Amino acid sequence: MTVWPAIWLTLKLAFVTTAILLAVALPLAWWLTTTRSKLRPVVEAITTLPLVLPPTVLGFYLLILMSPTAPFGALWLRVTGDTLTFSFTGLVIASLVYSLPFAVQPLQTAFASVPQPTMDAARTLGATPRDAFLTVALPLARRGFLTAGVLTFAHTVGEFGVVLMVGGNIPGRTRVISIEIFTAVETLDYATAHVLSLGLLAFSFCVLLLVYVFNRRGGVRVA
Amino acid sequence: MKILASLLVVLAALPRPALAEEVLLAVASNFLTAAENLAEVFEATSDHSVVVAHGSTGALYAQIVSGAPYDVFLSADAERPRLLAASGLAADVRTYALGRLVLVSKAALDPGAVAEAFAGRRVALADPLVAPYGAAAISAMESLRLDTATFQPLLVTNVGQVATLFVTGNTDFAFLAEAQLPLLGAAEVTALDGRYPAIRQDAALLARSQANPAAAAFWAFLSSEAAAEIIAAKGYDLAE
Structure with missing residues (x-):
């Protein structure tokens, strides 16, 4: 019973993050696939950064950025009356940054595998670029969309360091499953640690299995 | 609870x-x-x-x-x-x-021969920079005339993690708060009264x-x- 607030909070965080990130990643991935801009490698490098940076670096900068004494954090405090750090909203912002590559890369790979002649044919038949995107590219890239959604969700569920740094460890507010496990181990509550760890292990395995089964059928690769 | x-x-x-x-x-x-x-x-x-x-x-x-x-x-x-x-x-x-700071160990410890018992072994304590019990542990070590070069000190961020290291068998000795003792199960306890400034x-x-x-x-x-x-x-x- 004691673990339910952490599970509920984690699922809520993962759902909100996945919904927002897919909306942001879709145009970004399409732009990265089709643009001839010289800025492309720079933008690609920036979107991939959270994959290689240690969570402590992300956590440190996010803590500074969202602090009530920093311009962004202060503006947020004035508009909403709530601080960003150590709150659910702060966790969502941190997760958006942390999971960005997991949303963008599968979509980019999927869009890149849409054959150019198919797109050209659509245009020749009178489709506007918007029509061609919505009726040709998007349906063809649907597996990439699913992969992006599933991986973003799973990666957010597995988040630890960034959440601990910007969210602290507040029960029911910022204590997600991974932090609940950390707390359980620290307080020698191994029963709780086992239940949650085994749960996450099984969940992660199922998610990856789902992704690989789908990709075997579709030929869209993960990242 | x-x-x-x-x-x-x-x-x-x-x-x-x-x-x-x-x-x-x-x-x-x-x-x-x-x-x-x-x-x-x-x-x-x-x-x-x-x-x-x-x-x-x-x-x-x-x-x-x-x-x-x-x-x-x-x-x-x-x-x-x-x-x-x-x-x-x-x-x-x-x-x-x-x-109250205590020293716990798996085997009984002679308070007069701590240096000998520590030699080459792992000793866990909280990081004195962020955890006051770690700072107290450093004082106690000085009072016992222990040289950190003769054993392996393990610094972790708080006394909760020190207890984890001890219970999982990853350290032979641990400086802990007396309040944590009920969580540990079987452990030998050495009192350190007077060997550290009041916490x-x-x-x-x-x-x-x-x-x-x-x-x-x-x-x-x-x-x-x-x-x-x-x-x-x-x-x-x-x-x-």
């Missing part, structure tokens, strides 16, 4: 009478079980609810300075609550307990929470007879 705490988290989201408020405690790891006990008794005797968050004193202090929404800070030292008061973040500060644990009522009736009520409860009994029973001395 934990079931009760999580139930309250759920209940906190539901509509409730206007007078019942929530107090969010930031508790140094060594005091966690005592704080959960205090929370239980406080909730039973008032309309208010308590949420307990914990970490190392240094980490909690850093969170408070960065705007964390805590109401009462139960520190493991006197320095950080004093700094909070000096910067206007704390409205009131008082000593709630005097911590004065101060509490701070944060300035942002002065208007929260639950915070004020908990603050009053903290210096009650009932609270003193719980704190003493958990392995702390009381400030006179």
Whole structure:
């Protein structure tokens, strides 16, 4: 019973993050696939950064950025009356940054595998670029969309360091499953640690299995 | 106890009478079980609810300075609550307990031959920079004339992690708070009285929470007879 607030909070965080990130990643991935801009490698490098940076670096900068004494954090405090750090909203912002590559890369790979002649044919038949995107590219890239959604969700569920740094460890507010496990181990509550760890292990395995089964059928690769 | 705490988290989201408020405690790891006990008794005797968050004193202090929404800070030292008061973040500060440091080991230890027992072995202690019990452990080592070059010191961020290292068999010796002993199971305990400066644990009522009736009520409860009994029973001395 004691673990339910952490599970509920984690699922809520993962759902909100996945919904927002897919909306942001879709145009970004399409732009990265089709643009001839010289800025492309720079933008690609920036979107991939959270994959290689240690969570402590992300956590440190996010803590500074969202602090009530920093311009962004202060503006947020004035508009909403709530601080960003150590709150659910702060966790969502941190997760958006942390999971960005997991949303963008599968979509980019999927869009890149849409054959150019198919797109050209659509245009020749009178489709506007918007029509061609919505009726040709998007349906063809649907597996990439699913992969992006599933991986973003799973990666957010597995988040630890960034959440601990910007969210602290507040029960029911910022204590997600991974932090609940950390707390359980620290307080020698191994029963709780086992239940949650085994749960996450099984969940992660199922998610990856789902992704690989789908990709075997579709030929869209993960990242 | 934990079931009760999580139930309250759920209940906190539901509509409730206007007078019942929530107090969010930031508790140094060594005091966690005592704080959960205090929370239980406080909730039973008032309309208010308590949420307990914990970490190392240094980490909690850093969170408070960065705007964390805590109401009462139960520190493991006197320095950080004093700094909070000096910067206007704390409205009131008082000593709630005097911590007791102990040395635990798997085998019985001769207090006169600690250096020999330590030689080449792993000794876990909290990081003295962020955890007052770690600083006390350093003082105790100096008092025992131990040379850290002759054994393997393991520094972790708080006494909770020190206990984990000991229970999982990853260290032979551990400097812990006496209050943690009930969690450990079988362990030999060496008292270190007089070998370290008093660990004065101060509490701070944060300035942002002065208007929260639950915070004020908990603050009053903290210096009650009932609270003193719980704190003493958990392995702390009381400030006179």
